[in-house]
Amino acid sequence: MWSTACLFHHDGMIAFQPTSMRNSELFTLTYGALVTQLCKDYENDEEVNKQLDKMGYNIGVRLIEDFLARSSIGRCQDFRETADVIAKVAFKMYLGITPSVTNWSPAGDEFSLILENNPLVDFVELPDNHSTLIYSNLLCGVLRGALEMVQMAVDVRFVQDTLRGDNVTEIRMKFIKRIEENLPAGDE
Amino acid sequence: MADEAPFQFLHNEVIQYISKSAEKGETENGRNITKLENMGFRVGQGLIERLTKDTSRFKDELDIMKFICKDFWTCVFKKQIDNLRTNHQGIYVLQDNKFRLLSQLSAGKQHLEHAPKYLSFTCGLVRGALSNLGVKSIVTAEVSVMPACKFQVMIQKM
Numbered sequence: 001m002w003s004t005a006c007l008f009h010h011d012g013m014i015a016f017q018p019t020s021m022r023n024s025e026l027f028t029l030t031y032g033a034l035v036t037q038l039c040k041d042y043e044n045d046e047e048v049n050k051q052l053d054k055m056g057y058n059i060g061v062r063l064i065e066d067f068l069a070r071s072s073i074g075r076c077q078d079f080r081e082t083a084d085v086i087a088k089v090a091f092k093m094y095l096g097i098t099p100s101v102t103n104w105s106p107a108g109d110e111f112s113l114i115l116e117n118n119p120l121v122d123f124v125e126l127p128d129n130h131s132t133l134i135y136s137n138l139l140c141g142v143l144r145g146a147l148e149m150v151q152m153a154v155d156v157r158f159v160q161d162t163l164r165g166d167n168v169t170e171i172r173m174k175f176i177k178r179i180e181e182n183l184p185a186g187d188e
Numbered sequence: 189m190a191d192e193a194p195f196q197f198l199h200n201e202v203i204q205y206i207s208k209s210a211e212k213g214e215t216e217n218g219r220n221i222t223k224l225e226n227m228g229f230r231v232g233q234g235l236i237e238r239l240t241k242d243t244s245r246f247k248d249e250l251d252i253m254k255f256i257c258k259d260f261w262t263c264v265f266k267k268q269i270d271n272l273r274t275n276h277q278g279i280y281v282l283q284d285n286k287f288r289l290l291s292q293l294s295a296g297k298q299h300l301e302h303a304p305k306y307l308s309f310t311c312g313l314v315r316g317a318l319s320n321l322g323v324k325s326i327v328t329a330e331v332s333v334m335p336a337c338k339f340q341v342m343i344q345k346m
Binding site: 055058 | 228231235276
C-alpha cells in the first residue's frame with residue numbers, strides 16, 4: 001500500500017537556490033511570532049520588553065562563542081574597536097546589515113549604533129495599544145550578554161525606533177566597567 | 189552557516205521560554221506544545237506566501253507535498269527531505285535523516301526525552317505552509333534515534 005513518492009527522480013537541481021535573504025525571513029517571522037505570543041502571555045509591554053531582553057541575553061552568551069570561532073577576532077584594545085567589530089563584523093555576519101557608529105561621548109565610553117534597516121521589523125506594524133513595546137529589545141539583550149562574556153559590562157538600550165515614528169533606529173551603548181576575571185580564591 | 193545561527197538560537201530560546209512556563213503547572217503541558225505549534229503555523233503561513241510568489245500553480249496534492257519536501261525544506265533547513273512516502277489516501281511521511289534542529293543535540297538515544305519539544309514548531313511550520321496552499325492537515329512527528337525524524341502529515345478532507 002505504501003509507496004515512496006517519486007520525489008527524487010529528476011533530482012539534481014532544486015528549482016531555485018534559497019538565498020540568505022530567505023533565511024533571514026525565517027528568523028524575522030519567528031521573532032514576530034514570539035513577540036506576538038509574549039504580548040498574549042503578559043499584560044503589559046514592560047514585562048514583554050523585560051522578557052525579550054532576558055531571552056536576548058541568553059542568546060548573546062552563546063552567540064559570542066559562535067562569533068569568536070567564526071571571525072577569529074582577538075581581544076579589543078578599547079571601546080572604539082569594540083564598536084567597530086560589533087557594527088562591521090557581527091551585525092554583518094548575523095543580520096546582513098552594517099549599522100553606522102556615531103555620537104561618541106567625549107570620554108569615549110558611549111556611542112550609538114544607527115540602523116538604517118532593521119531586519120527584525122521587516123513585516124511589522126505596531127498596533128496603537130503597544131506604544132511602550134520595544135519591539136526589537138532582544139537585540140539589546142544579545143549585545144549585553146555577548147559583551148559580558150568578554151568581560152565588558154555595557155548598558156544597551158533603544159533610544160529611537162522607526163517603528164515608533166522616529167526617523168532612524170538608534171541603539172545606545174554605554175560602557176559601565178570591565179568585569180574582573182573571577183579567579184578561584186587563593187589561586188594566583 | 190552564519191545566517192542560520194540566529195534562527196537556531198532563537199528557536200532554542202523560544203523552547204526554553206515555553207517549557208519554563210509549562211513547569212509552573214504540569215497540566216498545562218499540552219497547551220504549551222500547542223503554543224509552540226501555533227507559532228510555527230504563523231511562520232509557515234508567512235514563509236509559504238513569500239516562497240510561492242513566483243511559482244506556477246500546483247497540479248495536485250502530491251505536487252504540493254513535493255514542493256514542501258524540496259523547496260520549502262531547503263529554504264528552512266538547507267537540505268531536502270530524504271524520503272517521502274505516501275499511502276495515496278491522504279497520509280504522507282516525510283523523513284529527514286539529519287534534522288537540523290536535532291543534529292546539534294545528540295546522535296543517538298541520549299536526551300531522547302527532550303526531542304519532542306524541538307519538533308512542535310516545525311510541525312506547525314508544515315501545517316501552516318500547507319494551510320496557505322489550501323490543504324488542511326494534521327502534522328505529527330516522531331523520533332526514535334536522533335538526529336533522524338519522521339513527520340507524518342494527515343490530510344483532512346474538506
